[in-house]
Amino acid sequence: MKWVAGIILVFGLWTVGYGNGNAASGIQFSGRTLQSAPDGRLRQAKVFVGDNRVRMEYRKKELDIVEIYDLENGRILLLVPQQKLYMQRALPAGKMINPLLPPGDSNPCSVLAEGQCRKLGNEEVYGRPVSRWEVTVERKGERLRSLHWIDDERLMSLRDVWPDGSVSELMLIDIEQLNGRMAEHWQRTTAPSEGEHYVTNLWYDPELGMIVREERPGGYIREIKDIQIGKQPAELFHVPEDYRLIEDDAGKQELQTGRH
Template structure:
């Protein structure tokens, strides 16, 4: 049961990261190669194109080219299979009277909003690693049990700088310096996670303030994910549309 409680609190922490996750399709328009390398040295490359509220990713899956297009403005996603000239479609344009898209979260946004059994209370402002942060106290109740947590959200970036949970788990994100990667000025951050009776784990992130996302990440065990060949500029509309002549496929039903 404690594991279930931790999982739900983890969702709350993930919600505080929403601003970072949305940055890919809400900030500067650019194209780049996203390269992921595992501990075994094997790597894969995804071509990424970020437009105005839209994103396109080109990748290889099971030896075939697959293209994913996300249109945040219309609430749509398409998956294209160029070799077969077919595609899948998910979502749909908002209907009349539908609520407007939620604004980008800030440090003042309740990280527990919309989560049953989970409540957050703003507990003031504190500095974490020399950065201004908003402190939130969290309480989760589930099947008669409860777990508490404290979350500090960066006032400028709206990302979690630190969290502490009642079971002893802790996380802290600290900026350790500034560097230049591929000619771009970036910030180097270190995220340290600790838990009782376990060695700490560390993840390094290089954050690009202009792009509002991480351009390099190094994970425990030797995994690396980075953006290379970054080119800033407006992206053409045709990249975010299903090409003429493609046939729509029906998505498989759940359980089939």
């Protein structure tokens, strides 16, 4: 399954993890995701967000690839249209996989199944009401503890204190127009326990309830563009009847090499 890992989630816009600023809005839409790097590499995909499902289309080498994240049925589908083949695997229990369908509550463990979360109380950070959480995880036999102040409205973490002593702070900078849509410009400053601090800029779309652009240190940019609000056709999230399911190793090799 290693070769599959190189395809699955390659175009997920944000790595799964709490504090990405996502809040479930229930709005269906289509768009285009882009990831650019300082060396000029550009990855892009079409994306369709439906009712608890996400479809992503992109090209990898000589193959057109379709990923379908079906949260209702707890599975990920990988389709190769040229060969009319597909694979499927189960979503890990209790963990949100695709960040385009973000969580709807402030509990960090809604996306961190292996963690233990305890709410410590309600406070204010930068004049905004937050819920304070303690998260504990086991890593290589070591018990690691972190603290997170989650914005009650945006479900973003406004402050994080990590096990290594580093601290992250997130502040609202301005309201701006981005690709023809209104967006909130947020800025996250991270101060490591050693070394210089670094800054990440985020643009949050209140209508979609998610971050639509991220500028990371070093010139890395990820965003969703050409957003079109509207109900997505149900057939986008189903496997066509004439596709063949690949289950054994020989079938995986067939899918990988393009042989029939």
